[in-house]
Amino acid sequence: MSNLVIEVKGLTKYFGKRCVVDNLALHVERGQIYGFLGPNGSGKTTTIRMLCGLLTPDAGQGQCLGYNILTQSDQIKRQVGYMTQKFTLYEDLTIHENLDFVARIYGMSRRRVRVSQSLEQLGLTERANQLAGSLSGGWKQRLALAACLLHEPQLLLLDEPTAGVDPKARRDFWEQIHQLSAQGITTLVSTHYMDEAERCHRLAYLAYGNLLVNGTVQEVIDHSGLTVWTVMGDNLWKLQAQLKSLPGLEQVVPFGNLLHLIGQDTDLLQASIAPLMTNSPYEWQLSKPTLEDVFISLMGHAQDHSL
Ligand SMILES: Nc1ncnc2c1ncn2[C@@H]1O[C@H](COP(=O)(O)OP(=O)(O)O)[C@@H](O)[C@H]1O
Ligand SMILES: [Mg+2]
Incomplete structure (x- = not known):
């Protein structure tokens, strides 16, 4: 069997006349944790729904878990754990009842055992009789993950699973995703x-339905070709006023007592800021772009061709 759990090309979806996913190709290997980024409305959810057979693409082809995405969506659905963007379990059922309900839907044979194992694995046993609606955001999300793992899927499709969840709970959640990855379970998140x-x-990274870049974090950063100058010092707002509309300067981003000056054209940016660097009260340093710098730059250059 191929090591590729997701292998699709030409994936395209229109809503009316609007192309919201445009000729998208995606390869995800078994055990990989594959991140899907991009501004709201860029087509992430639509792509995820096409992959698990909930939405039929207008064009494109490929396989997910070895099944044809166009003709075998029933088989795919059975082996995928899909966590939707909004909490979709029942708030007026207890944690235990929610898991038991999901297990019944999947017609699982060892239902009782699996539900209690699941409660234990997630550290939810003591809270089993608590109403799901009374849980904090972090716990709700753990419960939702437990529910989508009950039927032991090989592929997890997680759509903004940690939106609004506190940093500690997000860290625990990612710990679990990495453990699952070590067991060979693939995640698209x-x-x-x-x-x-x-x-x-x-x-x-998707914008307006187009996949603009993909790779490891390092590859994405290296591929950006961005130059970043970091400026450090007091009263940076004074400098910020002088930076308005300098040629080659695409973004100015304040971080506390740092400014990031970002541009695509290294020489042009250098020439623009050179006069400001002479006898400057600030400390100037050539540094590397962050992932956020890269994404914001990509979004700025992307065109909305869909209208
Ligand atoms: N069922 C639908 N009918 C019409 N338009 C939709 C539907 N679902 C999504 N869209 C539109 O498709 C675009 C992509 O949406 P979506 O895939 O949800 O993006 P993302 O998940 O990246 O925020 C958006 O402009 C959205 O308004
Ligand atoms: Mg979405």
Whole structure:
């Protein structure tokens, strides 16, 4: 069997006249944690739904878990754990009842055992009789993950699973995704958090339905070709005023007492800032772009061709 758990090309989806996923190709290897990034409305959810057979593509082909995405969506659905963007379990059922309900839907044979194992694995046993609706965001998300793991899927499709969840709970969640990865379970996960993006084996960045770049974090950063100058000092707002509309300067991003000056054309940027660097009260340093710098730059250059 191929080592590729997801292998699709030409994936395209229109809603009315709007092309929201445009000729997308995606390769994800077994055990990989693959991050899906991009601004709201860029087509992440639509792509995820086409991969698990909930939405029929208008064009494109390929396989997911060895099954044809166009003709074998029933088989795919059975082996995929899909966590939707919004919490979709029942708030007025207890944790135990929710898991038991999901297990019944999948017609699982060892239902009782699997549900209690699942409660234990997630550290939810003591809270089993608590109503799902009374849980904090972090616990709700753990429960949702437990529910989508019950039937022991080989592929997890997680759509912004940690939106609004606190940093500790997000870290625990990622710990679990990495443990699953070590067991050979593949994860495709969409997120807006840069720290989470950095924890993926590979990333893809989508804007307006187009996959603009993909690779490891390092590859994505290297491929950007961005030059970044870091400026450090007090009263940076004074400098910020002087930076308005300098040729070659595409972004100015303040971080506390740092400024990031970002541009695509190294020489042009250098020439523009050179006069400001002479006798400057600030400390100037050539540094590397962060993933966030790269994504914001990509988004700035992307064109909305869909209208
Ligand atoms: N069922 C639908 N009908 C019409 N338009 C939709 C539907 N679902 C999504 N869209 C549109 O498709 C685009 C991509 O949406 P989506 O895949 O949800 O993006 P993302 O998950 O990246 O935020 C958006 O412009 C959205 O409004
Ligand atoms: Mg979405």
